[in-house]
Amino acid sequence: MSRHLDILYRGPLASCNYACPYCPFAKRRDSRETLRRDARQLARFVDWVGGQARRSLGILFTPWGEALIRPAYRRAMAELSRMPQVRRVAAQTNLSWPTGWLDACEPSRIAFWCTFHPGETSLDRFLARCAALDERGVSYSVGVVGKREHLPSITALRAALRPEIYLWINAYRDEGPNHYAEDDLALLQAIDPLFGINRAGIRSRGRACATGESVISVDGDGEVRRCHSVKTRIGNLYDPDFDAVLAPRPCPLAQCRCHIGYAHMPHLGFRDLFGDGLLERALPIRPAGPRAASKP
Numbered sequence: 001m002s003r004h005l006d007i008l009y010r011g012p013l014a015s016c017n018y019a020c021p022y023c024p025f026a027k028r029r030d031s032r033e034t035l036r037r038d039a040r041q042l043a044r045f046v047d048w049v050g051g052q053a054r055r056s057l058g059i060l061f062t063p064w065g066e067a068l069i070r071p072a073y074r075r076a077m078a079e080l081s082r083m084p085q086v087r088r089v090a091a092q093t094n095l096s097w098p099t100g101w102l103d104a105c106e107p108s109r110i111a112f113w114c115t116f117h118p119g120e121t122s123l124d125r126f127l128a129r130c131a132a133l134d135e136r137g138v139s140y141s142v143g144v145v146g147k148r149e150h151l152p153s154i155t156a157l158r159a160a161l162r163p164e165i166y167l168w169i170n171a172y173r174d175e176g177p178n179h180y181a182e183d184d185l186a187l188l189q190a191i192d193p194l195f196g197i198n199r200a201g202i203r204s205r206g207r208a209c210a211t212g213e214s215v216i217s218v219d220g221d222g223e224v225r226r227c228h229s230v231k232t233r234i235g236n237l238y239d240p241d242f243d244a245v246l247a248p249r250p251c252p253l254a255q256c257r258c259h260i261g262y263a264h265m266p267h268l269g270f271r272d273l274f275g276d277g278l279l280e281r282a283l284p285i286r287p288a289g290p291r292a293a294s295k296p
Contacts, residue, residue: 004087004214005246006058006279007237008228008260009045011220013038016065018094018120022145022174028065039072041220046076048222048237052085060113060279061091062228062260068093074101081106090280095129096121102136111139111280118144118153127160134162141282143168146188146195148179158191166283168192168259171199201257202265205250210264210271212249227261229253 015030067073068091080089090111116126133140144154146169158167169192172179188195212226222237226249235245256262263270275284
């Protein structure tokens with residue numbers, strides 16, 4: 001079997017059923033043609049995965065909007081989860097969808113990167129969706145954007161989740177570096193020991209990174225980039241000689257501030273820390289802040 005490849009898939013879908021004020025895609029509506037094109041491209045991608053019997057794959061759907069309110073994505077995840085070459089298929093999601101379709105999935109191979117959005121849904125409703133994942137033995141992480149006004153909700157969320165569920169916090173940067181008071185930072189760091197890395201970002205230029213070698217970003221047309229943040233095209237997934245473009249590439253960016261990117265930088269040790277939960281940002285145990293919490 002060929003070496004393992006993780007794919008970050010992002011098609012043209014950009015619509016979302018939430019209206020988060022910090023998100024540029026809140027309540028965006030895709031045209032019917034965009035949705036049809038997205039579904040066609042998704043089906044092509046699933047067919048490609050189905051033909052990769054000699055390759056081990058991990059897949060993370062990272063849509064601009066919310067994908068799993070769309071039946072095409074639910075069918076795709078269910079089908080992919082039943083393919084033996086797919087080690088894991090995961091999706092970033094707000095968990096706003098009905099959960100019955102999960103019964104068609106192989107639970108050991110699906111996973112979710114779940115974001116709680118205070119103001120868009122109630123804590124009880126969100127936790128009920130988490131409970132549906134628990135009942136099926138599905139791996140997941142939970143997170144929230146760390147706005148100061150969200151701090152009571154973050155505290156309540158941590159208290160309500162099972163202790164072993166990792167609660168990650170994405171730093172809020174729109175209001176500048178003084179958004180947080182010292183007490184805020186202490187609270188957020190206590191809840192998520194990796195928060196400091198997300199807040200500061202990683203000085204990344206010239207650093208080794210698995211993106212472009214064993215991790216790639218793929219759009220709906222099959223165009224391949226090393227990651228979502230580096231826009232240089234390196235090939236197309238559907239080219240017969242696609243494997244030839246996979247090679248070690250040091251990071252060209254001055255700084256990486258996205259977990260999807262810096263999680264693949266070997267010097268941070270995230271692959272060892274997260275293990276099989278790397279795609280969905282789920283930790284086998286809550287971190288104490290080891291190598292990953294070292295100076296960026």
